[in-house]
Each structure stands twice: as C-alpha cells, then as structure tokens.
Amino acid sequence: MQYPDYENEVNPLEYDALTGWDDDATAETYAAFTRAYPMYSASSRDLAARAGLTNSRVIVDLCGGTGTTAEAILALAPPDATIVSLDSSAAMQRIGRHLLTDSRLTWVNAPAENLAGHVPSHSVDAVVCNSALWKTNVAAVVTAVRRVLRPGGRFVFNIGGTFAGVTHPDTLVPPTGPSLTTLIHQIATRDYVIAPPTAAMPPKLPLPAITRLLADTGLNVVAAEVTGQHTTTAERAAWLSIPVFAHPEGALSYEQKMAILAEASARTRPDDVTVTSWLVIVAKLPEKAA
Helix, strand or coil, X not given: CCCCCHHHCCCHHHCCCCCCCCCHHHHHHHHHHHHHCCHHHHHHHHHHHHCCCCCCCEEEEXXXXXXXXXXXXXXXXXXXXXXXXXXXXXHHHHHHHHHCCCCCEEEXXXXXXXXXXXXXXXXXXXXXXXXXXXXXXXXHHHHHXXXXXXXXXXXXXXXXXXXXXXXXXXXXXXXXXXXXXXXXXXXXXXXXXXXXXCCCCCCCCCHHHHHHHHHHCCCEEEEEEEEEEEEEHHHHHHHHCCHHHCCCCCCCCHHHHHHHHHHHHHCCXXXXXXXXXXXXXXXXXXXXXX
C-alpha cells in the first residue's frame, strides 16, 4: 500500500491539542523539550524581537506555559518592566515558577479569554502569544487584548501554517523519504488498523479572517510574514513524545503511541531537516485610540 506524505497535509507541529495541558506529565515533558530543543525558544525570541520592547513598561506573555516566551521577553525588557505570564494550566506554571525567578515576572493562572479581568485596561505596551492563539476563542481573546493595550500598544503572535493556510517556499522541497508522521500512520494502520487522515483540514485563521477580527476591535495589522522553521527529525520525535501531541490520535495508550514512535524514529535519520510554515503577525492599536 502506498501512503501519501501526511506531513505535507497536516503538520504535526500544529495539531490543536486543545485539552490535556493541566497535567504534570505533559508539563514536565514539555518543559524538558523546550530546554533540549530550539523550536519554542527560537519562535519566542522572534516574536519578542518584533514586539519592540525596549521602552515597554508592561508586557503580557499570553498562553505563557512554562515561561519559554517570558524568558525571551525578559531578555529584552527594561529593568523596571513588569511581565505578566498568563496561562490556564497550573501544572505548566508550577514548572515555570521554578525555572524563572526574575522579580519582574508575575504568573497569572487564567484562560487567555479572561486576560482583561487580570490586567488593568489600557496599561499594556505589548502582548506576545507564541504557538497558541488558534487553540483559544480567538474573537474573545482579541477583544481582551484590545481592552488591555494602551494606545500604540502591540499584539504580536504566530499561527501555524496549516491553520493560517500558508506555505513557506522552503517547505516545497521534495522529501528524500517518508516523513516521521507518514511512518507513524503506516505502523498504526499495520498494527492497530487505525486509518490515517485522508484530507487536509481547512485553514481556521487565514490572514483575511484574522485581519477582520483585529480590525473589528480597532487593531491594525502592521506586519504579516510567512516564516519557515527548520526542524530535525530528532526534534520532531521529541515533540511527539509530549503526551498532548502523541500520535496517532485515538484510543491507543501513551505507551502504545511511544512504541509506534520509537519504531518510526528508527526508520528515519535524526539529523534530517523538515521545514514548517508559520504566519507571524504584528498588530497595533493606533496612538490616538480611545
């Protein structure tokens, strides 16, 4: 049987993973991944650099998890700045509190949609959100961000290429062999009769849609760029070992999924590189906003 390269259809680095984050095993595995591999730290540094933090006094790390993005923000923020890392997962924040002890950083355990209930209105210079916006009620989050931003404040975030419906040119290079995701589906079909996905998901947040959502609250898109993130097979395998991302989806136990992942990984080269697409957006509240 021939299998298509599902990596080109549904990027495994962008699965929704809407639930399961408030779990100690997930939090610990995720934190270990962010320390060992550059994916989240690199994208966090990119977003923080775009946020123009040099003179910022109050900065929000939205959906901050264990603090990878907060760490990038702290590296650029002034000595007297206040950084608020807000996330709904207490388990993720417990780890973050141990990893980051900078006195400028405050942790708030709350959903992104409730941001305006925890940060004063019109007080924030920048809100940064890495790899998470599409997992939220986007309209509610954008409204909350608008309420807390001061005039001239920025909202900087990224959206996975599958969800944004964008493709970076570097991803179009033909693969030299089956991807890790394709191999996982082959093994799952062979051993557990689990059918692989047959169609790509429609984009949830293409640029025109997110632009309209932002504009409806008074935020203007001032920059939008499709970027490509280079990822090794070893990094991808480690990412897929995080419980909320373990595949294939379905009724298999975590141990079964890890056995499939181990067999699939053994049939790949750990240093092989794939490229994932991201849409990076910088939005701004006008200086004269009410």
